[in-house]
Amino acid sequence: MNDIQTLGQHTLTALELLGTAAFAVSGVLGAVRKRMDVVGIVVCGFLAAFGGGTLRDILIDRRPFFWVDHQLVLIAVLVLCVACASFLHRFDLQSSARLLQVPDAIGLGLFCSTGLHMSWTLGQPPAVAIMMGVITGTFGGVLRDMVCNEVPSLFRDHRPYALCALAGTLFYVALMLMDAPPWLAVASCAVVTTGSRLLTLWLNLRLPSVRSN
Amino acid sequence: MNDIQTLGQHTLTALELLGTAAFAVSGVLGAVRKRMDVVGIVVCGFLAAFGGGTLRDILIDRRPFFWVDHQLVLIAVLVLCVACASFLHRFDLQSSARLLQVPDAIGLGLFCSTGLHMSWTLGQPPAVAIMMGVITGTFGGVLRDMVCNEVPSLFRDHRPYALCALAGTLFYVALMLMDAPPWLAVASCAVVTTGSRLLTLWLNLRLPSVRSN
Amino acid sequence: MNDIQTLGQHTLTALELLGTAAFAVSGVLGAVRKRMDVVGIVVCGFLAAFGGGTLRDILIDRRPFFWVDHQLVLIAVLVLCVACASFLHRFDLQSSARLLQVPDAIGLGLFCSTGLHMSWTLGQPPAVAIMMGVITGTFGGVLRDMVCNEVPSLFRDHRPYALCALAGTLFYVALMLMDAPPWLAVASCAVVTTGSRLLTLWLNLRLPSVRSN
Numbered sequence: 047m048n049d050i051q052t053l054g055q056h057t058l059t060a061l062e063l064l065g066t067a068a069f070a071v072s073g074v075l076g077a078v079r080k081r082m083d084v085v086g087i088v089v090c091g092f093l094a095a096f097g098g099g100t101l102r103d104i105l106i107d108r109r110p111f112f113w114v115d116h117q118l119v120l121i122a123v124l125v126l127c128v129a130c131a132s133f134l135h136r137f138d139l140q141s142s143a144r145l146l147q148v149p150d151a152i153g154l155g156l157f158c159s160t161g162l163h164m165s166w167t168l169g170q171p172p173a174v175a176i177m178m179g180v181i182t183g184t185f186g187g188v189l190r191d192m193v194c195n196e197v198p199s200l201f202r203d204h205r206p207y208a209l210c211a212l213a214g215t216l217f218y219v220a221l222m223l224m225d226a227p228p229w230l231a232v233a234s235c236a237v238v239t240t241g242s243r244l245l246t247l248w249l250n251l252r253l254p255s256v257r258s259n
Numbered sequence: 260m261n262d263i264q265t266l267g268q269h270t271l272t273a274l275e276l277l278g279t280a281a282f283a284v285s286g287v288l289g290a291v292r293k294r295m296d297v298v299g300i301v302v303c304g305f306l307a308a309f310g311g312g313t314l315r316d317i318l319i320d321r322r323p324f325f326w327v328d329h330q331l332v333l334i335a336v337l338v339l340c341v342a343c344a345s346f347l348h349r350f351d352l353q354s355s356a357r358l359l360q361v362p363d364a365i366g367l368g369l370f371c372s373t374g375l376h377m378s379w380t381l382g383q384p385p386a387v388a389i390m391m392g393v394i395t396g397t398f399g400g401v402l403r404d405m406v407c408n409e410v411p412s413l414f415r416d417h418r419p420y421a422l423c424a425l426a427g428t429l430f431y432v433a434l435m436l437m438d439a440p441p442w443l444a445v446a447s448c449a450v451v452t453t454g455s456r457l458l459t460l461w462l463n464l465r466l467p468s469v470r471s472n
Numbered sequence: 473m474n475d476i477q478t479l480g481q482h483t484l485t486a487l488e489l490l491g492t493a494a495f496a497v498s499g500v501l502g503a504v505r506k507r508m509d510v511v512g513i514v515v516c517g518f519l520a521a522f523g524g525g526t527l528r529d530i531l532i533d534r535r536p537f538f539w540v541d542h543q544l545v546l547i548a549v550l551v552l553c554v555a556c557a558s559f560l561h562r563f564d565l566q567s568s569a570r571l572l573q574v575p576d577a578i579g580l581g582l583f584c585s586t587g588l589h590m591s592w593t594l595g596q597p598p599a600v601a602i603m604m605g606v607i608t609g610t611f612g613g614v615l616r617d618m619v620c621n622e623v624p625s626l627f628r629d630h631r632p633y634a635l636c637a638l639a640g641t642l643f644y645v646a647l648m649l650m651d652a653p654p655w656l657a658v659a660s661c662a663v664v665t666t667g668s669r670l671l672t673l674w675l676n677l678r679l680p681s682v683r684s685n
Binding site: 077080081082085104107113117 | 530531532533596597598600603614621622623624627628629633635679680
């Protein structure tokens with residue numbers, strides 16, 4: 047039993063690192079597309095990887111930040127960004143972005159469920175906890191796009207992304223209100239978020255537009 | 260007397276909700292103009308409605324935020340944003356923006372005076388309290404425009420807006436330094452801010468430009 | 473001895489004010505280039521002058537901010553921004569920007585070393601302290617450019633700026649790990665940062681670009 051728990055813990059850590067790496071690489075791609083130098087590439091990578099969680103921590107006034115306690119992750123992301131920028135000219139930006147979709151969806155699910163659970167256990171009301179979950183999962187990308195001087199793709203690409211996170215958080219809230227064990231609620235949130243994101247990508251779903259005169 | 264106090268309290272709450280709604284709708288209009296999807300519309304609405312107060316709370320390190328204690332307002336603004344975006348195609352964006360001017364001016368006056376009074380009662384020096392008041396009233400719109408990838412209209416439209424808030428805050432500081440009752444100072448700040456904003460709109464006043472070679 | 477200490481303190485304060493002024497003027501130049509009104513000019517000046525230190529204080533949860541305790545500096549920067557905007561039409565934007573390079577480099581060195589030392593004495597790990605130092609020195613400019621709706625020049629001009637700050641912080645960390653006296657480490661950080669920035673400007677050094685298909 048203990049072995050299985052340890053295995054589960056290791057798997058979770060590995061998935062979280064994979065998600066963080068995917069987010070960081072999305073930052074590198076955004077920066078390279080804007081022809082930024084190495085400083086811009088690293089900052090965009092950091093913002094995409096740590097921005098959502100850091101914004102959540104500022105909003106719920108939680109210190110120290112995750113990356114203050116784990117400077118190794120900080121250094122690993124730095125090395126990843128520089129390495130990625132150095133080798134990127136061998137790849138095509140479009141296909142790199144496509145390769146990221148699966149690890150990115152995993153990151154979305156994990157970070158969203160962690161942020162939500164953190165806010166919920168602080169006793170914040172459901173609507174606020176849901177918002178914190180969605181912000182943790184999605185606002186790294188928003189900060190990345192703002193620094194790249196673009197309208198955040200989260201807001202304009204008419205693909206379900208934040209809405210997948212919303213679906214996951216609703217599962218969590220429903221399970222918690224039915225007194226399910228917290229680990230089940232957290233896992234459901236992550237699975238529903240990641241799963242629905244992958245499903246909408248596969249089905250190529252689009253959100254309706256608002257037309258205005 | 261008690262009845263009058265209750266009536267006054269209800270009127271104030273109603274005006275604050277009206278101001279919040281006006282700010283939220285200004286966010287929806289900005290998002291629709293940029294052809295954002297429903298996620299962008301809701302985020303822009305939230306930023307415009309709650310961004311100024313939240314930024315002030317971060318700066319003065321005040322928790323919980325207003326909207327953490329009042330999740331109903333959060334949900335109401337969410338519904339308003341979605342409803343507004345759904346029905347907007349029946350209206351003209353220009354005339355909707357014009358309709359917003361009066362409730363927006365009321366919101367500016369109320370939020371500016373609340374933010375100023377909050378900072379002042381914390382014992383912050385006058386220049387800082389004035390800044391906090393102006394930030395509370397105006398930075399929701401700045402955050403909205405930044406997310407919409409525009410130079411904030413507060414900084415470039417050459418209309419007095421922050422300056423009206425500044426005029427109101429100077430009234431407050433003057434009255435407080437003359438030992439006037441706080442409620443009178445707060446009310447004067449709100450009335451002067453809202454009044455001067457409406458007056459400058461009516462007179463179509465413009466700020467001078469800086470010319471550079 | 474006491475006289476020399478006092479003289480040193482005064483010199484340091486004078487240099488810090490010079491650096492703050494240079495940062496504020498860079499904000500004014502950015503705002504004028506975007507044809508902003510007086511409100512935009514003042515906000516850009518404030519963001520450039522105080523943004524980096526304020527962001528650092530939010531990240532390390534330090535209150536009150538520097539400018540809350542020193543409202544005179546706040547008022548001085550306000551006056552400087554308005555004065556600068558009023559007289560700017562007599563000067564050429566390009567040559568004004570060039571005049572700023574030396575005081576700006578001094579500000580970079582001083583703010584970077586102060587931010588780094590503050591984070592280090594809080595017991596934060598080296599990689600985090602280095603980041604806080606670089607953020608303190610450089611993110612005022614990033615916020616200024618974001619508000620001006622531009623890709624931050626820190627990220628795209630391919631000139632060493634953040635990298636000079638990084639060089640300085642590495643000197644500090646090396647000296648502190650060798651148990652050198654703190655004042656020496658702080659001074660080295662400031663001198664190396666400012667010196668390397670001036671050197672790279674003089675040598676007209678450029679960072680390599682990332683090429684992508």
